[in-house]
Amino acid sequence: xxxxxxxxxxxxxxxxxxxISCTGTSSDVGGYDYVSWYQxxxxxxxxxxxxDVTKRPSGVPDRFSASKSGNTAxxxxxxxxxEDEADYYCCSYAGSYDWVFGGGTKLTxx
Amino acid sequence: xVQLVESGGGLVQPGGSLRLSCAASGFTFSSYWMHWVRQAPxxxxxxxxxxxxxxxxxxxxDSVKGRFTISRDNAKNTLYLQMNSLRAEDTAxxxxxxxxxxxxxxGQGTMxxxxx
Numbered sequence: 001x002x003x004x005x006x007x008x009x010x011x012x013x014x015x016x017x018x019x020i021s022c023t024g025t026s027s028d029v030g031g032y033d034y035v036s037w038y039q040x041x042x043x044x045x046x047x048x049x050x051x052d053v054t055k056r057p058s059g060v061p062d063r064f065s066a067s068k069s070g071n072t073a074x075x076x077x078x079x080x081x082x083e084d085e086a087d088y089y090c091c092s093y094a095g096s097y098d099w100v101f102g103g104g105t106k107l108t109x110x
Numbered sequence: 111x112v113q114l115v116e117s118g119g120g121l122v123q124p125g126g127s128l129r130l131s132c133a134a135s136g137f138t139f140s141s142y143w144m145h146w147v148r149q150a151p152x153x154x155x156x157x158x159x160x161x162x163x164x165x166x167x168x169x170x171x172d173s174v175k176g177r178f179t180i181s182r183d184n185a186k187n188t189l190y191l192q193m194n195s196l197r198a199e200d201t202a203x204x205x206x207x208x209x210x211x212x213x214x215x216x217g218q219g220t221m222x223x224x225x226x
Contacts, residue, residue, distance in 0.1 A: 051212030
């Protein structure tokens with residue numbers, strides 16, 4: 001399985017919105033509604049932010065939203081805050097009990 | 111508190127073996143699929159392996175198939191990863207993670223370094 005494609009970096013100012021894309025194929029992102037997103041601060045374990053394409057776990061701010069169109073999923077963070085600065089990873093079920101992650105996107109809050 | 115705690119990492123020579131453990135607490139361990147995910151230094155997350163709730167079905171990434179074995183002991187609330195024929199490219203932080211609509215609970219990770 002090849003890694004899903006994410007931009008290496010995105011940036012935005014406090015209060016602005018940013019969107020991170022995650023492109024796969026019809027065998028993973030496009031084939032299943034099992035896309036999830038993770039936030040990882042340096043030296044920390046990843047944290048689940050979105051699952052099943054659009055669902056937010058309890059405790060995740062509603063500033064985080066996500067969607068999917070075809071083979072591309074997207075994570076949008078609105079009202080950027082300093083603490084949102086982190087690495088973000090998408091992940092998709094890829095069939096046959098395989099999972100594939102994206103390469104990760106570094107979000108910088110300017 | 112729902113928690114996963116990994117242990118067993120360390121420095122091992124190429125070709126060597128290591129067994130990682132992941133102790134679960136705060137939830138009904140036997141009800142969940144469990145996974146191992148790794149992250150090489152400065153790199154992204156990579157899914158490694160998965161075991162179903164009763165341990166009867168396992169799956170592996172191609173990169174570790176035939177060398178790694180995932181297992182679990184539900185009586186001890188513990189997940190394992192037996193790693194054999196280790197290579198330099200296996201050097202990474204290894205995380206255990208629970209599946210419940212995404213990987214919802216992660217351990218803190220344990221570092222495995224394969225080097226002579």
